Amino acid sequence: DAGVTQSPTHLIKTRGQQVTLRCSPKSGHDTVSWYQQALGQGPQFIFQYYEEEERQRGNFPDRFSGHQFPNYSSELNVNALLLGDSALYLCASSYLGTANPHGYTFGSGTRLTVV
């Protein structure tokens, strides 16, 4: 049973560029959440996608956008990259259909470095 898969694992971008990160959820999961984890910090919620729509959003600017596809996979896009966007980006999947008492299943993350 495949877990959550994220690509790429590492990425270096130049300030002002745009980046796309990808996530495939665990089999059977229909909800994808994205988190930003700065070095030495806890993950901060960016947004959550369910049924191809953004269901919730954290305190992140519009430069951060996403998409969910019919197969439940998801992309995180960041435009006009800033040095402060350098972080580990984590994708987590879950099943929304019932009152789910379980936690999320996380991927290993994409390490983004903006230079």
Add this chain to the structure above:
Amino acid sequence: AQTVTQSQPEMSVQEAETVTLSCTYDTSESDYYLFWYKQPPSRQMILVIRQEAYKQQNATENRFSVNFQKAAKSFSLKISDSQLGDAAMYFCAYRSARAGNDMRFGAGTRLTVKP
């Protein structure tokens, strides 16, 4: 908004000894879930233990147990018979029982295990 606080940035324990990691949270909801995640250098967040707020009995998973004090909004993790492999960042997390709500994390505690 719900917040999660971990007041111990770093903790150290001798191998085979017991250590307790602290976590407090703030919420106005009565039904929610609490989690402890472990993040080793491999970066993947691994679920250690979870607790449903409506259950009075403290959760236990092998060497890991929690002390859940709902009135005090406290959720500590006790690791017994500590092993070298327990060394990692530990994150406390909160999630509302309302379907679709995101998970909120504390800033983490770095646990070192001394041989």
